[in-house]
Amino acid sequence: MQNLDSKIPGGPLAEKWAKHKAAIRVVSPANKRKLEIIVVGTGLGGASAAASLAELGYNVKAFCYQDSPRRAHSIAAQGGINAAKNYRNDNDSVYRLFYDTIKGGDYRAREANVYRLAEVSPNIIDQCVAQGVPFAREYGGLLDTRSFGGVLVSRTFYARGQTGQQLLIGAYQALNRQIDQGNVKMYTRHEMLDLVVIDGKARGIIARDLVTGEVRRFGAHAVVIASGGYGNVFFLSTNAMGSNGSAAWQCYKKGAMFANPCYVQIHPTCIPVHGDQQSKLTLMSESLRNDGRVWVPKKKEDAEKLRQGKIRPNDIPAEDRDYYLERRYPSYGNLVPRDVASRAAKERCDAGFGVNSEGKAVFLDFSDAIKRLGRSVIEERYGNLFQMYEKITDVDPYQEPMQIYPAIHYCMGGTWVDYNLMTTIPGLYAIGEANFSDHGANRLGASALMQGLADGYFILPYTIGDYLAGEIMTPKTDTNAPEFVETENRVLSRLEKLMKVRGTKPVDYYHKALGHLVWEYIGMSRNEAGLKKAIQEIQSLRKEFWGNVKIPGELNNLNQELEKAGRLADFFDIAELMARDALNRKESCGGHFREESVTEDGEAKRNDEEFAYASVWEYSGEEKEPVLHREPLTFESIKLSQRSYK
Amino acid sequence: MADKILKKLNIVVWRQKDAKSKGRFETYAIENISQGSSFLEMLDILNNNLIEKGIEPIAFDHDCREGICGMCSLYINGHPHGPDTEVTTCQLHMRKFDEGDTITIEPWRSRAFPVIKDLIVNRSAFDQILQAGGYVSVNTGGVPDGNAIPVSHEDAEEAMDAAACIGCGTCVAACKNSSAMLFVSAKVSHLAKLPQGQVEAKNRARRMVAKMDELGFGGCTNTGACEAECPKSISISNIARLNREYLSARFSE
Numbered sequence: 072m073q074n075l076d077s078k079i080p081g082g083p084l085a086e087k088w089a090k091h092k093a094a095i096r097v098v099s100p101a102n103k104r105k106l107e108i109i110v111v112g113t114g115l116g117g118a119s120a121a122a123s124l125a126e127l128g129y130n131v132k133a134f135c136y137q138d139s140p141r142r143a144h145s146i147a148a149q150g151g152i153n154a155a156k157n158y159r160n161d162n163d164s165v166y167r168l169f170y171d172t173i174k175g176g177d178y179r180a181r182e183a184n185v186y187r188l189a190e191v192s193p194n195i196i197d198q199c200v201a202q203g204v205p206f207a208r209e210y211g212g213l214l215d216t217r218s219f220g221g222v223l224v225s226r227t228f229y230a231r232g233q234t235g236q237q238l239l240i241g242a243y244q245a246l247n248r249q250i251d252q253g254n255v256k257m258y259t260r261h262e263m264l265d266l267v268v269i270d271g272k273a274r275g276i277i278a279r280d281l282v283t284g285e286v287r288r289f290g291a292h293a294v295v296i297a298s299g300g301y302g303n304v305f306f307l308s309t310n311a312m313g314s315n316g317s318a319a320w321q322c323y324k325k326g327a328m329f330a331n332p333c334y335v336q337i338h339p340t341c342i343p344v345h346g347d348q349q350s351k352l353t354l355m356s357e358s359l360r361n362d363g364r365v366w367v368p369k370k371k372e373d374a375e376k377l378r379q380g381k382i383r384p385n386d387i388p389a390e391d392r393d394y395y396l397e398r399r400y401p402s403y404g405n406l407v408p409r410d411v412a413s414r415a416a417k418e419r420c421d422a423g424f425g426v427n428s429e430g431k432a433v434f435l436d437f438s439d440a441i442k443r444l445g446r447s448v449i450e451e452r453y454g455n456l457f458q459m460y461e462k463i464t465d466v467d468p469y470q471e472p473m474q475i476y477p478a479i480h481y482c483m484g485g486t487w488v489d490y491n492l493m494t495t496i497p498g499l500y501a502i503g504e505a506n507f508s509d510h511g512a513n514r515l516g517a518s519a520l521m522q523g524l525a526d527g528y529f530i531l532p533y534t535i536g537d538y539l540a541g542e543i544m545t546p547k548t549d550t551n552a553p554e555f556v557e558t559e560n561r562v563l564s565r566l567e568k569l570m571k572v573r574g575t576k577p578v579d580y581y582h583k584a585l586g587h588l589v590w591e592y593i594g595m596s597r598n599e600a601g602l603k604k605a606i607q608e609i610q611s612l613r614k615e616f617w618g619n620v621k622i623p624g625e626l627n628n629l630n631q632e633l634e635k636a637g638r639l640a641d642f643f644d645i646a647e648l649m650a651r652d653a654l655n656r657k658e659s660c661g662g663h664f665r666e667e668s669v670t671e672d673g674e675a676k677r678n679d680e681e682f683a684y685a686s687v688w689e690y691s692g693e694e695k696e697p698v699l700h701r702e703p704l705t706f707e708s709i710k711l712s713q714r715s716y717k
Numbered sequence: 718m719a720d721k722i723l724k725k726l727n728i729v730v731w732r733q734k735d736a737k738s739k740g741r742f743e744t745y746a747i748e749n750i751s752q753g754s755s756f757l758e759m760l761d762i763l764n765n766n767l768i769e770k771g772i773e774p775i776a777f778d779h780d781c782r783e784g785i786c787g788m789c790s791l792y793i794n795g796h797p798h799g800p801d802t803e804v805t806t807c808q809l810h811m812r813k814f815d816e817g818d819t820i821t822i823e824p825w826r827s828r829a830f831p832v833i834k835d836l837i838v839n840r841s842a843f844d845q846i847l848q849a850g851g852y853v854s855v856n857t858g859g860v861p862d863g864n865a866i867p868v869s870h871e872d873a874e875e876a877m878d879a880a881a882c883i884g885c886g887t888c889v890a891a892c893k894n895s896s897a898m899l900f901v902s903a904k905v906s907h908l909a910k911l912p913q914g915q916v917e918a919k920n921r922a923r924r925m926v927a928k929m930d931e932l933g934f935g936g937c938t939n940t941g942a943c944e945a946e947c948p949k950s951i952s953i954s955n956i957a958r959l960n961r962e963y964l965s966a967r968f969s970e
Contacts, residue, residue, distance in 0.1 A: 123857040138778060139844050141884055142786040158864065194858075201860035203853045203914045205876040205907065212867025230877055236785055237880060244852035251848040259841065282833055311780040346720065348754040350761050351782045459784060462801070462808050463755075528857045577768040579761065623773045628735060629834045631776055632768065 075328070075687060075700050078489040079183045084708045085165075088187045091490070092533055096540035103128035106539050107291040107547065109276055111263045111318050113140030115235070115242055115520055116503025117297030119527025122245035125254035127532055129539075132289055133246070133255055134278060136262040136313055136634075141243045144299060144311040145523060148235025149356035149456065151217065151227035152199075152520040154192040159216060163224040165189045170709065172518060175221040175408050176483070176511020177661035177677060178711050179334070179685070181704065183490060184508045191529040192521055196228055198528055202241040206230050217452075219516035220357055221408035221716070227517045232356050232456040238520055242527070261287075262634065263318045264562045266294065266325045266499065269554045273499035277555075277562045281634060284627040286562055288555045290548030292539060293498045295531065296322060297523075300482030300504040302335065304642045304649070305594075306586025308479040309341060309354040315638040316645050319486050319505050323690050327494035328700065330507035330687045331484035332645065333653035336514055336662050337595050338480035339412035342463055342473075343432040352478040353463060355435070356456055357516040360405045362440035362449065363473070365412070366392040367424040367433050377426045384426070384434055384472050395419055403716040410513045410662045410675070411716060413477035417595050418673065420476070427474050436472035477595060481519060483510040483662065484652070487687045487702075491534035492526060495689075498538060502526035507685065512661025569636045570626050574619030578635040581616045585639070585646060588612065593649050598666040602654040606647055613643040648688060648697060655699060658682045670713070679711050720753030723811060727819040728763060730775055733832050736839075740832065742821075752812040756799060757782060757789065759811055776835040784808040784948065787883030790890070791836055792823040797887040797946050805885060805948045825886050827895040829933045840886050842932040843900060849928035850921040851904045853914050866912050876910035879903045881949045888943035888951075894935030899943040901925050902959035903951050909962055919966035926963055 080091040098106065106129050110121040113135040121133040135143060155168040168189035173180060196214070200206065206228050207215040216225045230237040249255040260281040267275040267288070275290035301316030302308040323329045340355045368374045369391050376382045395415055397404045407415075416433045419425070426432050441449055446469060450457070457468050464474070486494050486501035488508055493500050503523040510518065549555075592605035616639070624630040659668040659675035660682070668676045684701040691698050726747050733740030747763050754762075757779050764774035780788040789806040793799035799809040814820065822836065830838040868876075880903070888899035905922050908914025914921075937956060944953040 119857075126856045137780055137786070137788055138840055139787075139884065141844075142780055142788045144781060144786070147781045147783050147785050156863070193863075196863040197860050198855075198857060200863040200866075201853065201855045201913055203876075203908050203911050205873050205880050205911065206863075207877075208868050208870045208873040210870045212869055213864045230880075233785065233877075233881065236883075237877070240880060244847070245855075245857070247844070247848045248852045248854060251850075257844075259844075309783075311786060312782060313780050345753045346751050348751050348758050348762060350755070350758045353783050458803065459808065462784075462804050462810065465810075465812060532857065575769070577765045579765055621768055623768055623771065629776055629837065632774060 075495070075702055076489060077181065077702060078491060079181065080490065084182060084186050087183050088190055095534065095537035098536045098540050098543065100128050102543040104130070106130065106542065107132065108293050108295060108535070109289060109291040110134070110295045110297060111276065112143065112297035112299060112505070113246065114143035114145035114297060114299060114503060115239055115523030116505070116527045117143065117295070118239065118242035118246045119524050120295055120297060120502060120531050121255055122242060122249050123528050123532045124535070125249035131249070131255045132258065132291065134258045134261045134263055136260065136281060138259055140246055140257060140259065141240065143239065144314050145239045145520070146236045147311065148520055149232045149354065150219065150358035151229035151234045151517040152195065152238060153219070153226050153515070153517045154196045154228060154521065155189050155226060156193050156196060158214060159225045161224045163226050167224065168192060168226065171222045172509070172515055173511065173709055174714060175515040176513050177675070177714055178511065178679070178683070178706065179660050179704065180509055180511030182706055182708055187530065188509050188522060188525050191525045194529055195521060195524045199238055199241050202244060204230065204237050204241040217358060217361055218406060220360060220406045220412065221403070221515045227358070229358065232358065232453055235520060238524065242524070263321070264637065265321045265558050267555050267558045268325050268496060269552060272497045274548045275550060275555065277559050282629050284625065284630060286559055288550040288559055290550045290555070292542045292545060292548065293500065293535060296486060296499065296501045296505050297503050297527070298505050300485065301642070301645050302479045302482055304585065304646050305479040305589050306582045307344065307349060307352050309338060309352050312351060315641070317638050317641045319501065320641040320645060322486060322494065322496065322499060325496060326690065327496045327499055328487040328687045328689050329485070329648065330487040330685050331652065332649045332688065333593070333656060333663050334483035334512045334661060335479060336409060336481040336483060337413045337477045338409055339416055339477050340435060340475040341478035342460065343427055343476040344429070353459065354480060355460060355473060355475060357409065359435060359453060359456065362452070363405065363435040363437050364394055364439060365396050365405055365433055365435055366394045367419045367426060369393045371423050374424045374426060378428055378430055393424070400716045407716045408513055408515060413595060414664060416477055432474040432476045434472035435475045437468065438472070441469065481514055483507065483512060483514055491537060492531055493534070493538065500531060500535060502531055512663055566626055566633065566637070569620070569633060569640070570622055572617065572620050572622070574621045576619055577621055578632055578639055581612065581620060582635070582639050582642070584612055585609070585642060589646050589649070593646065593653055596664050596666055597653050599654065602650045605650040609643055609647045609650065616640070616643065651697065652686050652688065655686060656682055677713065720751045720812070723750045723752060723814065723816050724748060725817055726750060726814065729819060729821040731823045732775070732835055735834055736831055750811055752810070754811050755782070755807060756793070756809040756811065757807050776837050778837050779807055782807040785883060787885040790825050790838065790886060792825060792890060794821055797825070797890040798948050803948060803950055805883070825890040827889050829895060829897070830886060830889065843884050843886065845932060846897065846901060846925055846928050847904060850917070850924035853908060854917060868911060872910050876907050879906035879910065879951065879955055882951050883949055885948065887946050887948060889934065891942040891946040892935065893940065893942070894938060896937045897929050897934040898937040898956050898959065899947065899951055899953065901929050902955035905959045905962055906955040909958065918962055919969060922959060922962035923966040
């Protein structure tokens, strides 16, 4: 068994990071110039890390599969970014942000990591402002904030409904400056297909040039995975079409353990699925729940008439509407955390109150807010979201409530990392959504942006130095080493194997089939029988895929079907591990809801005695069951309690 | 409400094997497309039909499918991002088309955006322009508090209007001169409107314009096609601001 040392520093919670920084090693500027770092992915985590590391003097090679680093899917984050600035004087603090995050994550995250995240959060806002991020401002010229789910303070900074875009452009600008100065070599339209490990240390990657199809070797002294989450395992998700889990998964197969794969976030406010031609789902920001009220009809016959199109939502009088979140959770109301809001929507729809033709939608209604604040205020706050909704659905949300339904949005699970963000492979780091560290079993809104930038700007640039200080005598990695040749051959033979199947069904056929399976059995509600069935069905579908997928075109040319096939091949494996993890965790917590573990009023019921640990899975070979390790979660500052938002 | 089904459409599409090969138009028929589907979902279905027939699918760029990443392009029936206004191709829906329509799809056409394959073009020139000064020169750390320098609400909003550019290349594709002025001016305006970006405003304008010229984009003749077609409604007034910054940079040389 490998060593699972989380390297959490000793001492009081509030002093851990400062003490750790004082204790770790630093690389001199002269030596930084000799060291190379590979960063895979250019979203908030990757772009901020690549830029910051290059500013420090390291030689950075950055990779993205898109045609420009600016297109990484962080760009689609809408609502905002949390920071414990307490500009509002509403009694916010580092401790409160830490506490909210631990509680929101249903007590399944590491205290020390989360505290550090809260601690560096104010610096992120300062950094972004200095880069020229046009955050929303009050009339006095100071930064505006709003509220998000699962909290009672207003700590979310935003740039209209395009906060992710603006933060990413900030990081991209910083990255561009380093490219301009020659400190970062940027490889666009390149996809990492494997990790190269030499003498137990990460030394490089094998990547495919997606334009020419050429498979290439890249060496470095350390490798950083910032490749996001695996939400596209569901086929229909709010992720970008190309978002994938392959970089992290190849690292897993090389020995980087994978933690809590069953923790995925189902976001409550997405535009519902229409028909069977759909390729992806669109999120409507959680920020809308600041001003929107969620409801379904009180009477089943009204729901029935809505489904048949016989009445419109505005025909239903106020007294016949069930504002079920306000009813069930009076203190948090419409701003309960995402997992709670999603389950509540599913509960109402399953009970027969769904409002669209499929019976799988609830209303998000702005009429009260428009009456109270006026249309222009709502336009300024959410204009782009309302426009997006109208373009997709052909319904004007200023006139009629939006229809929404939960959809997969984010992965809390990911590559296991220690306090330094290093994986179980020395020299391999994982940051942002790609790692598992900060959000426990459920992420709070506006915290993904915070974590990506915290890792990239303020944590990794410190902790990676501690490892690289031991590498200053290591010469430039030789990409002709046998390990590179061997890994490249393996990559090539897998690509050739896919091309040679020459079956009858396109990749999408299998991806949709996998998505249905995962949504049905490893989605919002899970049980033992379903999970066991899922494992079997995933295995047989994977077998069919490898025997019958049809990939036209050539290996040595731009081939989007081949790209998709490689990613899907890994999604099968990821889905299976998700099911195994969900099966093992016989408790409900956050986004992981086991039907066998429910409180009397239908809420998720944790079992701290048996499950207060992170599940850390170790690869043990093709077709072999992975090995489960447990990292115990110890809480020194927070008392565990059943989460309540009532 | 169930969406109407378009029983038959004719798709005329540009096919080109790679950058060196000669391209041509091909016509494909497609059936039973829901008007609730997006344009790219229609192409997905067409592609899967082609694969089943053993024809290589049409290569096109796309990623977020939420109108924000800027990866999708496509010149549809003579308009970048198609006939709808204020949307990218991924947000264009089939309800904008009728039964029996013939839809012509081409890649962006500009010398600065060479075709890579089918409908995919190389837009790395945009990255290169931004690398030539489209940033504020600050390192990570050691910056003042976010509230240390007040920014008026109006300036922040105007900066945001310009910063909403998604770098998709519509402006270049729509312009008869293949000018990148709207794109360049959006970045120059975004940063010039904020005190943090003002320090380097002149140098930024000078460097970015020089890079734009070097990369083979054409000049601006104020036809306004860029603004009319821009999916994010970036205003042409940004070009006026760029000209102002650029001229004052030249005068102060």
